[in-house]
Amino acid sequence: MAAALRIAGLKKSFGGLPAIADVTLEVAEGERRLIIGPNGAGKTTLFNLLTGDLSRDAGSIALFGEEVARLSTWRRCHRGLARTYQIITLFPKDTLEHNVALSLLGLSRRRWSMFGRLPASFYADAREVLARVGLEKVASRPIAEVAYGEKRRVEIAMALAQKPRVLLLDEPLAGLSREERGQLKSLIAAIPRETTVVMIEHDMDTALDLADRITVLHYGRVIVEGTRSEVVADPKTREVYLGH
């Protein structure tokens, strides 16, 4: 069976400075993979390369066996790749349900309809997705009027609405209170196994319990990979995080 995601020899430099020096990794279908590493490890750059927001210098990216490295971002999305952003990038003047409806529309042929109206079914489906993340009561409020934690959940709702095969979560727990973190972690844990989840976290302890396997990235290279206990026990992990 083809891996959900297979990355081989991936490289990316900015002005001669390697952000991704050489990354090779494989994520199995249905797996929950956590990618951790200190600031500047290249975690978000890796995501940007996977989605096509950045073009690679070298290497290959295969999604369920299909090479996608040359495809544009929107084509990768149509192949089943969805992501959330570390810095929230929603449509602040629009309502929550419109944000999610836009996400649903992105994979529909209706997006090319130039003279009709957006069918009400899109909003009904959007409200259903928002109910899954506990936001049905604020569905008709503009994004600008809801709290930061709720925006984080809208980010995830937009990604889930597309029923992705691979979901990339870029620090979904960043900036949240302990209570909100707990809620969001439950939400991530409830994502069905048909969706492979790759999650970035800066803080090692925050999301360890969500992952099947963990990859530690440092200076754009994979330095440790394994199960939770393997990674925690590895002296290289301690060296990266504690400096000794």
Next chain:
Amino acid sequence: MKTPLAVIVLAALLPLLAGEYYINLASQIVIFAVFAASINLLLGYGGLATLGHAAYLGVAAYLSAFLYLKLQLAHWAIAPLALIGTTLMAGVFGLVALRATGLGFLMLTLALSQVLWGTAYRWVAVTDGDNGLRGLARPMPFGINMNEAMPFYYFVLVIGVFAIWMMARFVSSPFGATLRGTRDQPRRMSALGYDVWLIRWITFIYAGFWGAVSGLLFVYYHKYIHPVSLSLANSAEGLLAVIAGGSGTLAGPIVGAAIVLLLKNWASAYIERWNMLLGFVFVFIVVLMPEGVVPGVKRLWQRRSASRG
């Protein structure tokens, strides 16, 4: 729905209340409103500021005048040819201009239109250079004599209302929602499965088409076309009308077009340096209502209602 209908009814009643001068002025406002509304598709809904939109107005007008005067074709054949030709040109220009966004896009649209402006001045065999093409007659649909101010005004009004209705439908469609998305969060839109470039290109062509429609009406009105219609000043005036009226709103370009033309026509009758006055008015609008007159008045009205309530 009530306000647009009321405006259309008022506009339709205008010839019964006003003299020929004002009817002609109203025709010019409608034509300019179509032009400004087509710029608004790019600027207001797509976030793409253009300084070259006069290219579509001018080329459609030149094509129409050339085919009529030099090849002596009939208007019914000329209009679709001019529209198709100009729209195809918009498609090609879009391929070039949309290599960039922001300031790069602005400069590319300006450069492309300046090429046409220069060509119109220099290609005397086709354009008659600085003399312009003159002697064009207005079309006579169903045998109606359009040389009178009133029938021509109704002709312009029908086409103008249709054009703005078509643009309103476009922006309120699912495609329009995606266009606004590319304006606000292009990167996010790509990640959601949208081909941002293609959305912008289609909009560019659609805006070019309606720019061409305004060009046909323009040349029918003036029965004359000069290189100045392709100039930066003409593009900038359209852009200013959109900004003054309120970009990203349906009524904004119409109000902006009315402001620009009323100021030009009235002020130029009394003040020699009317351009200066126009400049002051724009500065006043931008300072007082940076979002434009239509959203600005709406905001002030809501504030007033809130303070009363």
